Amino acid sequence: GHGRDKAAKGLRFTPVAPNSADQVTIPEGYAQNIVIKWGDPILRGAPDFDPEHQSAKAQAGQFGYNNDYLALLPYGRGRQILVANHEYTDEILMFRDYDAANPTREQVEIAWAAHGLGVVVVEEDRRTGKLTYVPRHHLNRRITATTEFRVQGPAAGSDLLKTSADPTGTKVLGTLNNCAGGQTPWGTTLHGEENFNQYFANSSRATDKRYGIGTGPTERKWERFDKRFDVAQEPNEVHRFGYIVELDPYDPDSTPVKHTAIGRFKHEGATVRLTRDGRPVVYSGDDERFDYFYKFVSSKRMRRGSSRSDRAYNMTLLDEGTLYVAKLTGDSPAIEIDGTGKLPSDGEFDGSGEWIPLATATAKGAVSHVEGMSAEEVFVFTRLAGDKVGATKMDRPEDVEPSPRTGKVYIALTNNTDRGKAGKAGADEANPRNLNKHGQVLELTERWNDPTQTKFAWSLFLVAGDPNDPATYFAGFPKDKVSPISCPDNVAFDDHGNLWISTDGAQLGSHDGLFGVATAGERRGELKQFLTVPKGAETCGPLVQDRRVLVAVQHPGELDGATVDNPLSAWPDGQGKHVRPSVVAVWRKDGGDIGV
Ligand code: FEO
Ligand code: CA
Ligand code: CA
Ligand code: CA
Numbered sequence: 309g310h311g312r313d314k315a316a317k318g319l320r321f322t323p324v325a326p327n328s329a330d331q332v333t334i335p336e337g338y339a340q341n342i343v344i345k346w347g348d349p350i351l352r353g354a355p356d357f358d359p360e361h362q363s364a365k366a367q368a369g370q371f372g373y374n375n376d377y378l379a380l381l382p383y384g385r386g387r388q389i390l391v392a393n394h395e396y397t398d399e400i401l402m403f404r405d406y407d408a409a410n411p412t413r414e415q416v417e418i419a420w421a422a423h424g425l426g427v428v429v430v431e432e433d434r435r436t437g438k439l440t441y442v443p444r445h446h447l448n449r450r451i452t453a454t455t456e457f458r459v460q461g462p463a464a465g466s467d468l469l470k471t472s473a474d475p476t477g478t479k480v481l482g483t484l485n486n487c488a489g490g491q492t493p494w495g496t497t498l499h500g501e502e503n504f505n506q507y508f509a510n511s512s513r514a515t516d517k518r519y520g521i522g523t524g525p526t527e528r529k530w531e532r533f534d535k536r537f538d539v540a541q542e543p544n545e546v547h548r549f550g551y552i553v554e555l556d557p558y559d560p561d562s563t564p565v566k567h568t569a570i571g572r573f574k575h576e577g578a579t580v581r582l583t584r585d586g587r588p589v590v591y592s593g594d595d596e597r598f599d600y601f602y603k604f605v606s607s608k609r610m611r612r613g614s615s616r617s618d619r620a621y622n623m624t625l626l627d628e629g630t631l632y633v634a635k636l637t638g639d640s641p642a643i644e645i646d647g648t649g650k651l652p653s654d655g656e657f658d659g660s661g662e663w664i665p666l667a668t669a670t671a672k673g674a675v676s677h678v679e680g681m682s683a684e685e686v687f688v689f690t691r692l693a694g695d696k697v698g699a700t701k702m703d704r705p706e707d708v709e710p711s712p713r714t715g716k717v718y719i720a721l722t723n724n725t726d727r728g729k730a731g732k733a734g735a736d737e738a739n740p741r742n743l744n745k746h747g748q749v750l751e752l753t754e755r756w757n758d759p760t761q762t763k764f765a766w767s768l769f770l771v772a773g774d775p776n777d778p779a780t781y782f783a784g785f786p787k788d789k790v791s792p793i794s795c796p797d798n799v800a801f802d803d804h805g806n807l808w809i810s811t812d813g814a815q816l817g818s819h820d821g822l823f824g825v826a827t828a829g830e831r832r833g834e835l836k837q838f839l840t841v842p843k844g845a846e847t848c849g850p851l852v853q854d855r856r857v858l859v860a861v862q863h864p865g866e867l868d869g870a871t872v873d874n875p876l877s878a879w880p881d882g883q884g885k886h887v888r889p890s891v892v893a894v895w896r897k898d899g900g901d902i903g904v
Pocket of ligand 3: 488576797812
């Protein structure tokens with residue numbers, strides 16, 4: 309067994325066994341609390357949660373639905389600012405007697421108000437890792453599908469972004485499908501706009517097809533209530549989603565920004581590393597089967613001050629620089645990596661890679677590096693640019709996280725059950741299994757550990773699955789001493805240099821969960837499960853601080869046949885109640901640091 313003493317520092321806890329309990333299951337000796345739930349009132353004047361009499365106005369002042377990415381920013385005196393993504397809505401679990409063919413205007417407007425971002429000040433318990441939220445704090449804020457955003461960067465004001473409501477092409481209402489994200493070194497948060505395609509109806513354009521935008525009505529039918537969601541009536545509105553957005557949580561009056569220089573695709577999230585001379589480099593995955601991962605290297609240096617003008621300046625850092633897409637080459641013959649479980653002849657799934665420049669944005673204008681596409685087209689139809697330059701088709705690039713200790717970059721590739729199917733790309737060394745159900749985590753090392761370089765080395769850190777499956781790999785660590793893991797999605801580092809991985813859609817019979825794994829030292833690859841989530845839920849937003857682990861329990865009870873009248877999970881409020889996506893804090897009962 310793997311007792312708590314021998315494990316790497318930060319991972320000294322008794323692992324949670326795979327299970328399907330309808331609760332958040334945590335290690336022995338740990339405690340938990342629910343920090344905030346869908347519908348909890350956060351703004352002044354917002355009513356208590358009453359799901360039988362919900363209104364759009366109430367929801368706009370309450371914590372949103374389906375919490376995903378989480379950030380905690382310092383706020384002094386035992387307080388922090390929690391920022392959460394509200395990725396999407398599950399109408400069937402929100403509204404009793406929901407008629408999917410004919411949603412009402414009120415239901416649709418509630419869904420608009422339940423999407424977006426939430427900002428809420430949280431208070432730390434003095435003796436434990438417990439967190440509670442502070443209602444009506446002046447920094448508390450909701451960003452929804454109707455909040456005004458400013459468009460910045462090379463596609464701002466482009467003809468491709470002009471609509472009848474916004475002939476300037478610089479003002480967008482709302483952010484949608486915010487999945488993962490990242491904190492910047494200048495105190496703001498970044499949020500990916502991921503599966504924005506699902507909100508837009510009636511397109512017949514090839515560019516939209518590449519993004520999965522449908523030819524008919526949408527499932528949610530929003531296009532009936534606002535024509536901007538109908539591509540046939542408002543062709544450019546869809547070009548205004550699919551970006552990285554930036555929020556300044558310290559200024560409740562600030563206008564959030566959409567950054568076009570990081571490209572338009574199904575951004576899972578965005579994470580920042582600084583160059584030696586203080587310029588941000590942003591990594592971002594495009595979560596789709598056979599899509600790509602990218603980096604953006606800014607040409608502007610961060611200002612270290614925290615005055616209003618420094619902060620405003622820093623919110624322009626991501627508007628000038630070069631956008632790259634990744635191309636990977638394996639160094640072993642492909643014949644040996646066909647999913648039979650054999651390692652490549654050199655003992656590792658590894659190779660070299662190249663960042664291919666797509667376009668460069670400057671203060672004076674933008675230049676395309678892709679033949680046959682203008683710079684504006686590259687930034688708005690980024691997937692097509694990646695296609696043209698022959699980027700490597702990956703197994704659904706999800707969250708990316710550079711190690712704050714080593715600079716190595718970790719990319720979660722969640723799964724790809726279409727790999728190797730007729731007419732689709734087959735296994736390669738970086739995506740070594742056909743019909744890949746369990747996913748892998750790739751470790752990328754920039755040349756000279758310099759994120760501005762265009763060459764890198766890579767290897768697979770984990771090939772996920774049941775450790776008894778010979779096709780799995782845990783960085784060479786003995787497989788009888790690791791937890792099973794499937795479908796890695798979000799990743800985060802603790803202060804000890806361990807990578808924490810949360811899963812979405814695990815295919816091993818257990819509920820999704822959170823895992824910690826050592827990335828360096830002799831225990832590199834030792835992976836241990838820290839918690840599992842309730843029925844139907846996905847584990848999101850992991851954050852590991854000294855004294856607490858924070859997770860977002862997303863879409864509990866999202867199971868086939870579940871409705872408000874037939875809830876298939878009782879979490880968190882008990883049997884027969886509405887299921888509620890919620891944020892959970894976990895800490896050690898004896899007050900010690902996590903896993904030490
Ligand atoms: Fe919303 Fe790619 O997970
Ligand atoms: Ca190899
Ligand atoms: Ca995700
Ligand atoms: Ca996912």
